[in-house]
Amino acid sequence: MPEARFWRENQARYNMIGHKCGKCQKVYFPPRDMCPKCRRASMGKMEKIQLTGKGSVVSHTTVHEGLPEFQMQIPYTMAIIELEEGARITGQIVDCNGECVKIGSEVETVFRKLGEEGKSGIIHYGYKFKLIE
Amino acid sequence: MREVAIIGIGETKFGELWERSLRDLGIEAGFKAMGDAGISGNEIDAIFLGNMSAGQLIDQEHIAPLIADYSGMAEKNIPAIRIEAASASGGLALSQGYMAVASGVHDIVVVGGAEKMTDVGDDAANEIMAKTADQEWEAVFGATLGSLYAMMARRHMNEFGTTKEQLASVAVKNHLNGSMNPHAQFRSPIKLEAVLRAPMVASPLGTFDFAPLSDGAAAVILAPLDIAHKYSDTPIKILSCGQAGDYMALHDRKSITRMDATVVAGKKAFKYAGIQPKDVNLAEVHDCTTISEIMAIEDLGFFKKGQGGKVTEDGSTALNSKISINTSGGLKAKGYPVGASGVSQAIEAVTQLRGEAGQRQVSKAEIALLHNIGGTGSSAIVHLLGRC
Numbered sequence: 001m002p003e004a005r006f007w008r009e010n011q012a013r014y015n016m017i018g019h020k021c022g023k024c025q026k027v028y029f030p031p032r033d034m035c036p037k038c039r040r041a042s043m044g045k046m047e048k049i050q051l052t053g054k055g056s057v058v059s060h061t062t063v064h065e066g067l068p069e070f071q072m073q074i075p076y077t078m079a080i081i082e083l084e085e086g087a088r089i090t091g092q093i094v095d096c097n098g099e100c101v102k103i104g105s106e107v108e109t110v111f112r113k114l115g116e117e118g119k120s121g122i123i124h125y126g127y128k129f130k131l132i133e
Numbered sequence: 134m135r136e137v138a139i140i141g142i143g144e145t146k147f148g149e150l151w152e153r154s155l156r157d158l159g160i161e162a163g164f165k166a167m168g169d170a171g172i173s174g175n176e177i178d179a180i181f182l183g184n185m186s187a188g189q190l191i192d193q194e195h196i197a198p199l200i201a202d203y204s205g206m207a208e209k210n211i212p213a214i215r216i217e218a219a220s221a222s223g224g225l226a227l228s229q230g231y232m233a234v235a236s237g238v239h240d241i242v243v244v245g246g247a248e249k250m251t252d253v254g255d256d257a258a259n260e261i262m263a264k265t266a267d268q269e270w271e272a273v274f275g276a277t278l279g280s281l282y283a284m285m286a287r288r289h290m291n292e293f294g295t296t297k298e299q300l301a302s303v304a305v306k307n308h309l310n311g312s313m314n315p316h317a318q319f320r321s322p323i324k325l326e327a328v329l330r331a332p333m334v335a336s337p338l339g340t341f342d343f344a345p346l347s348d349g350a351a352a353v354i355l356a357p358l359d360i361a362h363k364y365s366d367t368p369i370k371i372l373s374c375g376q377a378g379d380y381m382a383l384h385d386r387k388s389i390t391r392m393d394a395t396v397v398a399g400k401k402a403f404k405y406a407g408i409q410p411k412d413v414n415l416a417e418v419h420d421c422t423t424i425s426e427i428m429a430i431e432d433l434g435f436f437k438k439g440q441g442g443k444v445t446e447d448g449s450t451a452l453n454s455k456i457s458i459n460t461s462g463g464l465k466a467k468g469y470p471v472g473a474s475g476v477s478q479a480i481e482a483v484t485q486l487r488g489e490a491g492q493r494q495v496s497k498a499e500i501a502l503l504h505n506i507g508g509t510g511s512s513a514i515v516h517l518l519g520r521c
Binding site for chain 2 (some may be wrong): 009030036057059060061062063064065066067068070071073075076078079080081088089090091092098101103114126128131
């Protein structure tokens with residue numbers, strides 16, 4: 001897969017930059033050019049917003065049959081997180097086994113390696129989550 | 134708009150069919166359906182073919198004309214259209230074929246669905262399935278399709294008290310139905326304990342909570358209702374179809390324990406047909422996982438939200454109970470050749486409505502519902518079928 005595919009998303013994935021609708025104030029992550037609630041009225045009014053990366057677990061699962069690129073991490077924990085600003089995102093929860101994660105657990109983002117393009121390809125990075133002690 | 138009927142059905146065996154290629158499967162299903170309708174190739178106006186991912190699964194794109202060609206239709210120069218909506222490709226092909234006949238553009242249409250899942254390994258197949266979710270914002274972080282359904286299940290358990298036993302009872306029921314279906318990939322009933330003991334895939338879902346990866350193809354022949362009796366003694370009418378969409382990524386949906394695409398597609402289909410959920414005798418719903426069936430029977434209005442697990446466990450969805458759900462065995466036991474499934478559901482409904490389902494026949498089968506979803510529910514297609 002060409003590296004531009006990852007590179008072009010780096011701002012959002014490295015820095016947790018989302019978008020806020022200038023009309024209804026709803027926050028989106030990843031960034032969207034249009035607010036699905038306000039649609040045309042939001043065009044040109046979507047503003048960048050720095051997210052805190054903190055949120056709580058909406059649901060979670062421990063993955064035992066994973067994608068080939070994640071085989072070495074099995075079993076790993078995936079979760080849907082509701083961020084403080086209201087947007088929901090999917091990410092991996094690290095530094096704990098699945099049993100310490102509960103619906104409602106408080107988490108925050110950590111910057112981690114996500115994967116690599118084969119043995120000699122580029123490494124790509126982004127957010128994962130860890131529990132807030 | 135003209136009324137439309139299904140006048141012929143045909144499908145291949147589903148399973149790990151190493152000796153058969155996608156084109157073999159597509160041709161076999163199409164020929165069987167034409168034989169059932171008693172029509173010749175000269176009468177066919179167009180072919181609509183549902184397929185999720187031939188490009189990745191068999192390294193071949195542009196498969197609609199390929200199958201038309203090998204079916205002997207090259208010199209008829211008819212249009213052949215491939216339709217893609219992930220796992221709802223078959224259902225969408227049916228709705229597109231239906232609209233083409235209803236509108237008067239075509240008279241006789243072949244609607245096929247075909248998928249060859251086993252020319253790649255399981256890992257690659259799972260990777261391809263994960264791409265039917267949002268690749269950039271779900272799969273890239275390690276989410277498999279199964280893990281996304283697992284998160285729906287966990288949340289459903291949390292919100293409504295659904296239990297693992299209730300999830301497992303979906304698999305037990307569908308395998309029992311499959312044991313009575315000569316076309317099913319799996320013909321053995323299974324025990325609840327076996328489902329509960331199965332290795333985890335993505336907690337709380339284990340191996341037996343998932344439909345298999347299968348090869349297979351299915352086809353139906355559509356015709357305007359006013360000429361349908363010329364071909365079939367028992368044409369089955371397409372009463373309506375409803376399609377709806379939703380956010381691509383599961384995390385963006387208003388709720389992860391309800392599929393709004395299913396809710397809206399179902400409401401549309403019932404409205405167009407002028408009937409209610411209580412009028413439906415049997416439904417083939419998209420049970421790619423056990424939780425998907427539980428959510429589907431709630432979202433389609435057969436049962437209250439949150440009750441899907443409980444009613445499955447108490448037998449209300451078993452054969453000839455309150456409503457017969459997945460009498461074919463569903464994707465779970467009949468098999469899951471992804472893009473063929475929506476068409477295969479229609480075949481079960483037609484078989485039941487004709488009264489030809491043998492051991493698994495639903496008594497007084499008048500109206501059937503088909504429910505096909507794509508990805509984690511960003512597409513849903515619902516059809517209602519009825520006896521003429």
